[in-house]
Amino acid sequence: MLFNSLEFVLFFITFFVLYWFVFKRNVELQNGLILVASYFFMAWWDWHFLLILVISSIINFVLGIYIAKAEDNENRQRLLLWLGLIYGLGSLLFFKYCNFFIESFVGAFDAFGVHLNIHTLNIILPLGISFYTFRAMSYLMDIESGKTEPVKNVVVFFSYLSFFPSSLSGPIDKARDFVPQLVKPRVFDSAQAADGARQILWGLFKKVVIADNCSSIAGPIFEQHHLYPGSTLLLGAFLYTIEIYADFSGYSDMAVGIARLLGFNIMNNFRYPFFAQNIAEFWQKWHISLTAWMTEYVFTPLSFIFRTYGKTGTILAIIINFVLVGLWHGANWTFIVYGFLHGCYFIPLLLKGTVNANKPIAEGRIFPTFRELINVLATFLLVMFTLILFNSQSITQAFYYYKDLFSSSLFSSVLLPEGMRSIKLTLTLVFIVILFMIEWIGRKQLYAIANLGLNWYRPVRWGLYYILIFLIFYFSGNEQQFIYFQF
Amino acid sequence: MEKSEIKAKIRTILVAVLKHENFEMNDDLSAANVAGWDSLTHMVIITEIEKGFQIKFKLKELNKLNNLGNLVDLIQSKLS
Numbered sequence: 001m002l003f004n005s006l007e008f009v010l011f012f013i014t015f016f017v018l019y020w021f022v023f024k025r026n027v028e029l030q031n032g033l034i035l036v037a038s039y040f041f042m043a044w045w046d047w048h049f050l051l052i053l054v055i056s057s058i059i060n061f062v063l064g065i066y067i068a069k070a071e072d073n074e075n076r077q078r079l080l081l082w083l084g085l086i087y088g089l090g091s092l093l094f095f096k097y098c099n100f101f102i103e104s105f106v107g108a109f110d111a112f113g114v115h116l117n118i119h120t121l122n123i124i125l126p127l128g129i130s131f132y133t134f135r136a137m138s139y140l141m142d143i144e145s146g147k148t149e150p151v152k153n154v155v156v157f158f159s160y161l162s163f164f165p166s167s168l169s170g171p172i173d174k175a176r177d178f179v180p181q182l183v184k185p186r187v188f189d190s191a192q193a194a195d196g197a198r199q200i201l202w203g204l205f206k207k208v209v210i211a212d213n214c215s216s217i218a219g220p221i222f223e224q225h226h227l228y229p230g231s232t233l234l235l236g237a238f239l240y241t242i243e244i245y246a247d248f249s250g251y252s253d254m255a256v257g258i259a260r261l262l263g264f265n266i267m268n269n270f271r272y273p274f275f276a277q278n279i280a281e282f283w284q285k286w287h288i289s290l291t292a293w294m295t296e297y298v299f300t301p302l303s304f305i306f307r308t309y310g311k312t313g314t315i316l317a318i319i320i321n322f323v324l325v326g327l328w329h330g331a332n333w334t335f336i337v338y339g340f341l342h343g344c345y346f347i348p349l350l351l352k353g354t355v356n357a358n359k360p361i362a363e364g365r366i367f368p369t370f371r372e373l374i375n376v377l378a379t380f381l382l383v384m385f386t387l388i389l390f391n392s393q394s395i396t397q398a399f400y401y402y403k404d405l406f407s408s409s410l411f412s413s414v415l416l417p418e419g420m421r422s423i424k425l426t427l428t429l430v431f432i433v434i435l436f437m438i439e440w441i442g443r444k445q446l447y448a449i450a451n452l453g454l455n456w457y458r459p460v461r462w463g464l465y466y467i468l469i470f471l472i473f474y475f476s477g478n479e480q481q482f483i484y485f486q487f
Numbered sequence: 488m489e490k491s492e493i494k495a496k497i498r499t500i501l502v503a504v505l506k507h508e509n510f511e512m513n514d515d516l517s518a519a520n521v522a523g524w525d526s527l528t529h530m531v532i533i534t535e536i537e538k539g540f541q542i543k544f545k546l547k548e549l550n551k552l553n554n555l556g557n558l559v560d561l562i563q564s565k566l567s
Contacts, residue, residue, distance in 0.1 A: 145550040301546055307533065
């Protein structure tokens, strides 16, 4: 079920009532309910996906305990850890990348005129596998390095991997942050619940009003890009960039908000990435749980291994790290090149040593300086440029998009998709401006409207909420899938 | 080597890499409370410490470090 669907609302209300009013203050029952609900949620999509999740949960549960038991035998520990990692990576490789490898393999031979008769398999990607596999791998690695204890309670561990607010598209919480919250009783806190509800509202606004509207314009532009002049392709790229931000950060806000309604504090996934002044800052604010995961488990070990090679070593570690970030998204050369480009973007910063040179934007001021604004725009353009690849089916398609974008038709007037009224574009752009205004005002908060209007006269604040709710319902007709479900 | 000596040497390295002195060399000092000490500068600091003290760390040892106190203890154990 999508978060913005009637089924989910009904599911969640039932769950909420049982959780806080029937099983209140009983940790075991609440956790049992979380597990049942999370499995129900997964099975609603497809019971096969649930089976794969359960198998993964059993394997990681057992390995976690044995890795901890093998504390005195480093080799044994390492072997067990690698078994777990190979299982996790192996299942990801199989479900996500099998066909990619087969196609690339066949393609390489084709280039030499040798035609192999290997067919791609009919594999469907299990929902959420990228997310719970990464949770499981971080769990095993943390046990081996002594950063966390193994979980001996089956319900708690299985709930950690399957927790329904974040099972489909993250955030990728670490066991050491989440498990302590599962083990402790949750007490209903009305302030926390209100805050959670506000964050859900904001997430819904971003998803339904901003992302879905951007998608309805950007989608046709990308699909039939050869029909449009460069000016429109630029608009398409811009709208897609906003779309993916609003979609994913909106979903993440809903996940965090729902978790807060249940008494959990899970990590935020976004921190106003488009106010970043360079690419390093951008990645500290975009898809934070994935970046943090990769930094701890990929970049740090790599930079340790390469540490005697100075800046070259760091650059190599960053590039490998970001190629893997790209690849995590899916089995396509477009994602690999996307990641590679982002890694390369770091090179000037690393060489000049200016990675952290910028002070937080508009610190102590209302508006950014001109210099800061240029930095923000430049960073946005760099990111937008790579998202064209991200949204293309192939390198070839992206290539044609870039070629037509950077042609003389860049200066011709915008051509809207067939049948689309210009009011739609105008309205979407107005919403985007409002989005950024609200985000700018709320840029120091966990989510943009956290503190908005808390000092206002109550009816005025509720007026704002009602406007958001109205807009969400008004635009709910154009229901689009969450982009990050496909990862 | 005495802990205070080790700390002093670490301090010199931190100042040289991070280019500022906005931190106190307390045992509970951690990277999170020092501006500019992130995953990118961390390995530079570690490499300078290895060179400065003529020691070699293992990744597993680094993973167990939570604060300056742990780091000083680790260095001291490697020097003896």
